[in-house]
Structures are given as C-alpha cells and as structure tokens.
C-alpha cells in the first residue's frame with residue numbers, strides 16, 4: 508500500500524482560507540492521534556473490530572463497573588504513554604499565531620493540551636479525569652489508577668463513596684459542551700477538520716454550521732468523509748504531513764520564521 512502524498516495545490520488553497528479568515532477553528536477526530544499510537548476506534552484496525560462497542564456504553568458501565576474498569580485500566584497503559592505528534596503541535600502553533608481561535612475535538616486523549624493548545628472543547632470528555640456519579644466530584648486519572656492498582660475496583664469517591672466513572676462520554680451519554688461548540692462554529696468563517704470521518708453526530712454538525720453560515724470547510728483525512736460534499740478543500744494524506752506543510756506554507760506567506 509503506497510502512502511498518499513499531500514497535494515501541494517490543496518495545501519496552498521487551505522493556507523489562503525486560513526490566512527484570510529477572521530475566525531477560524533479546528534475540529535479534530537481520532538485520525539489526528541493515530542500517529543501518536545492511539546488506535547482509531549472506528550477505523551479498519553479500530554478497537555471496535557476487536558471488542559464490542561457495548562463495553563463502552565453507559566448501560567454496561569452501570570451494570571458491570573468492575574469489569575468495565577478492569578478493561579479500561581488495561582487500555583489506559585497504551586493511551587497514557589501517548590505523546591502529541593506533529594499535527595497536534597502544528598494546531599497549537601496556529602492558535603498561538605492567532606490563526607485558529609479554538610479546537611473542538613472528539614478525542615479524549617488530552618493530546619491537544621499536551622501540545623500547548625489552550626482553548627480546547629472536548630465533546631467526548633477526557634480520559635485524564637474521572638467523575639463521581641453520585642456527587643460530581645472529579646479526580647485526576649492518576650489518583651484513580653492508584654485506587655484501582657491498590658485493589659479498589661470499581662474506584663470510589665473519597666467524599667461520598669459513590670462509584671467513579673471515567674469523565675469520557677460513553678455510548679448512550681450526551682456529548683459535553685455542545686452549546687459552546689455550536690456558538691463557536693456559528694461565529695466562524697473557516698473550519699479546519701483534521702482526522703475525522705465526520706460520521707458521528709452531533710459532533711459532525713460543527714463543520715455543517717460553519718458551512719451554513721457561509722464559512723469555508725477544509726478537510727484533512729486519509730479516507731473520504733461523509734461531508735466531503737460540503738468541503739472547499741479536501742486533503743487526503745497523513746495528518747502529520749498535511750499539518751507540517753500547511754503550517755510552513757502559512758508561516759512562509761506571513762514571513763514568520
């Protein structure tokens with residue numbers, strides 16, 4: 508299988524759009540983190556080809572919190588070792604340059620923040636934290652891991668004894684901060700989609716809102732997406748390659764080293 512090269516003309520078009528935008532946002536999915544070694548849940552090698560998605564549903568969690576946490580603990584070893592890649596760093600740099608105002612992500616890995624992005628909306632929550640289902644208190648995940656590794660499975664709240672749940676959105680739960688995401692999308696005149704198949708709703712409404720308000724849609728993804736028909740530019744190559752080239756193109760045009 509040959510690696511797809513990024514199309515230089517498309518990179519230039521994307522740079523034009525972002526440089527001329529007054530309020531651009533990024534919208535990211537699993538594809539931005541695959542180069543960090545985090546498997547894409549829905550892709551061909553995805554986790555849901557190996558395990559039933561039922562394991563990540565709120566119903567399963569409520570019925571089998573112990574089994575859920577044992578499975579989650581096993582997965583966390585890989586996920587926590589992951590480091591941001593070139594694409595995450597490029598997005599963070601575009602935010603520092605004022606080109607991108609915010610990142611709306613479907614990912615729960617925390618790699619945007621680790622790369623230096625500051626305005627990040629995590630629609631599907633974060634695996635860096637757990638939350639008490641009874642009182643809502645949150646705990647950093649390393650504290651929770653200690654509880655599990657010392658034999659408290661499921662881990663419990665120090666305050667009220669309630670069961671802790673990863674602060675990620677499980678199947679059957681509503682997404683987080685969607686109102687804020689919608690508000691941002693509606694005020695944006697460009698969206699840079701990176702590594703999402705745009706097949707999961709309501710998250711995929713973000714580029715649709717931008718388009719409906721007359722904004723431009725750039726899609727960087729290895730595979731065709733469900734919303735290619737609304738895209739102004741489609742770049743089909745690796746997120747890290749595309750973002751490295753795009754960042755360089757923007758810097759060259761603006762005369763930034």
Ligand SMILES: [Zn+2]
Pocket residue numbers: 639640641642643644664665666667668669
């Ligand atoms: Zn509690």
